[in-house]
Amino acid sequence: MNFKECKSLSRNWQSNPYRESSLISRLSLKGAVDLKENYYVKKINDSYDEVLPIDEGKKFSEI
Template structure:
């Protein structure tokens, strides 16, 4: 017979259910665009900037 440990639903766990995963692991799972050395910054002229990828096919792996 197997038992599974039940995690208590604390407010800390509910506020961040991904706390056991690193940021890099979450980016890999979502297949996010890797912006490291792969971005240009466009000044919108209203106090905001837009970050665009140079190569949108470069993904975390």
């Protein structure tokens, strides 16, 4: 059996299996918080920061 005959998924599909849907639609399906102009930075120590949302109710929505 030839190796090329055994490939079930193309190389393009393996590199990006989510290419059919947009990033915004995937984020809205997961209920992710939109951090655009909705965040503050909390200093943990000299080398670490934590980015936290101001309003956790601001979610991504499909346009």
